[in-house]
Amino acid sequence: MEAPTGSLTDAERAERNVRMLAAWCADTPMVELAREFGLSLSWTGTLLRKLGADVPETGRGIKCQLDDSEVVDQYESGLTVREVAGLNGVSYGKTYRLLQDAGVRMRPRGGRPHIR
Numbered sequence: 001m002e003a004p005t006g007s008l009t010d011a012e013r014a015e016r017n018v019r020m021l022a023a024w025c026a027d028t029p030m031v032e033l034a035r036e037f038g039l040s041l042s043w044t045g046t047l048l049r050k051l052g053a054d055v056p057e058t059g060r061g062i063k064c065q066l067d068d069s070e071v072v073d074q075y076e077s078g079l080t081v082r083e084v085a086g087l088n089g090v091s092y093g094k095t096y097r098l099l100q101d102a103g104v105r106m107r108p109r110g111g112r113p114h115i116r
Contacts, residue, residue: 020044021051030055031089071095072102 008016020037024030034044048055066088074084075095085095099106 017047017051021048021053024048024053024055029089066090066094066098068098068102071098072104075099075104 016037020033023033023036028036030041030044033039033048034041037044039047045055071084071088074087075081079087081096081099082092084099085092088095
């Protein structure tokens with residue numbers, strides 16, 4: 001992960017932006033770019049747009065396409081919402097909303113009860 005954005009010099013910022021744009025053009029997913037460069041998804045998208053990249057505008061952050069049936073299958077196979085979110089590189093909230101919108105019956109929170 002990069003140094004915090006506020007601690008970069010102008011030259012370091014410019015070099016980071018060149019590397020980020022090159023990675024985007026090489027089809028690196030937005031989530032990976034944000035993680036690699038230590039930026040939020042929305043700021044990563046904003047920077048790429050400023051650099052001339054063809055990045056979709058959205059109201060909140062970057063809109064990512066998920067295979068709904070794959071996400072549902074992952075959850076129904078026993079993975080937790082957090083594990084499914086991690087596998088797909090999206091937030092817990094986005095994963096939870098997708099599952100709810102798909103009509104999935106959610107398991108109780110907290111995992112298995114402890115047996116004493």
